[in-house]
Ligand code: AMP
């Protein structure tokens with residue numbers, strides 16, 4: 266396997282050559298959704314980015330175990346240690362059992378992932394399915410003296426941990442600075458230190474989602490589930506851990522602390538973080554109220570949307586920005602992506618009908634190398650897409666007899682375009698066709714039939730007029746030996 270991949274590691278803040286712990290094998294863990302409501306497009310951006318990363322690792326020939334969890338317990342409002350449980354609150358609102366909420370939104374999440382053509386992970390563990398593992402891990406952390414129990418709740422002792430390890434390593438922050446930025450403890454607080462966080466939380470009397478533990482009835486804190494499940498399926502140290510940037514400072518920082526405190530080993534070699542999807546510069550989130558649901562995006566039924574956009578146009582829109590840059594949503598950008606996606610798909614069709622020549626002055630191998638270089642440079646999809654548009658330009662100019670291509674180069678181009686467009690970028694030919702599209706196809710079939718009849722009668726003036734009139738409304742038609750092809754010029 267020819268591996269020249271470089272990954273930006275949040276831990277070291279540099280691009281590093283990717284060397285998996287075991288040659289040829291990759292362990293990948295991505296924090297999954299909290300299934301108490303529908304995923305918004307921001308969440309989707311993170312999952313689509315990691316789907317791309319997974320796909321490119323597969324493309325390079327790695328054997329991967331991809332684990333993405335489902336958070337179905339232990340996530341309190343505002344990501345805090347006290348307050349309402351997200352599942353129980355939603356269950357009260359919708360008058361359902363908490364596990365009905367979990368089931369409903371897990372199904373919805375899977376539907377959305379399928380719509381965006383995201384590949385499923387190899388293992389999708391749930392927090393509720395791994396309560397024993399979480400309890401065992403907490404017991405070990407207490408035994409190693411990095412956690413303490415107060416009245417049925419177990420807290421992680423951050424200051425004690427920081428004496429041996431570095432708590433702020435993932436964000437490159439000093440403990441004193443972090444403490445200074447956290448609210449002071451009140452007399453009612455059970456915690457010893459301001460930064461301490463809960464590993465296990467005592468259940469309130471009304472709490473439905475509760476489990477027995479050595480510390481009484483309760484439920485796990487949000488962070489411990491990912492430490493327990495990632496080490497169970499990928500080992501105490503594994504290759505890549507990912508999630509959105511908003512998880513870096515707390516959730517992932519705490520994951521590192523828990524795993525180190527339990528196993529005395531750094532859990533992850535490469536930490537990867539995706540940047541946020543924003544709307545008018547504001548991060549898309551459930552609480553900000555600016556989160557379109559994918560369903561709304563597909564139908565266009567949202568005040569901020571001028572029209573509906575297909576899942577592949579949206580996926581292409583996301584791929585046009587690097588995963589570590591912010592991506593701002595706008596109707597204009599999506600409409601441009603829609604056209605770009607259509608142009609790429611149209612070039613694939615044209616590629617199938619190219620006529621080879623004996624000679625050529627094109628250097629397709631060089632473009633192939635550029636595509637690989639782009640992806641090897643920390644998954645640089647904007648550059649990859651620019652290379653694919655170069656290919657589309659070549660295809661069109663060969664088709665217009667402005668350039669020549671050999672049969673060998675056609676084969677390389679096909680492999681390259683199909684590999685990068687379908688396998689790596691995860692795009693597919695859109696099965697979905699809007700009604701107006703279907704009507705247009707039907708009308709064009711009728712027009713081309715009429716034009717054929719006119720041509721058979723050798724009325725070339727009328728057939729040329731038809732072609733020119735169509736061209737005025739951006740529909741171009743091309744006569745080949747066998748048939749007539751039409752397309753909408755973008
Ligand atoms: P949650 O369901 O809130 O736990 O979030 C699931 C994933 O979506 C996490 O990896 C978050 O970091 C990510 N996420 C949340 N909001 C956004 C956003 N606006 N843009 C990109 N990713 C996000």
Ligand code: ZN
Pocket residue numbers: 295296297491516
């Ligand atoms: Zn997580």
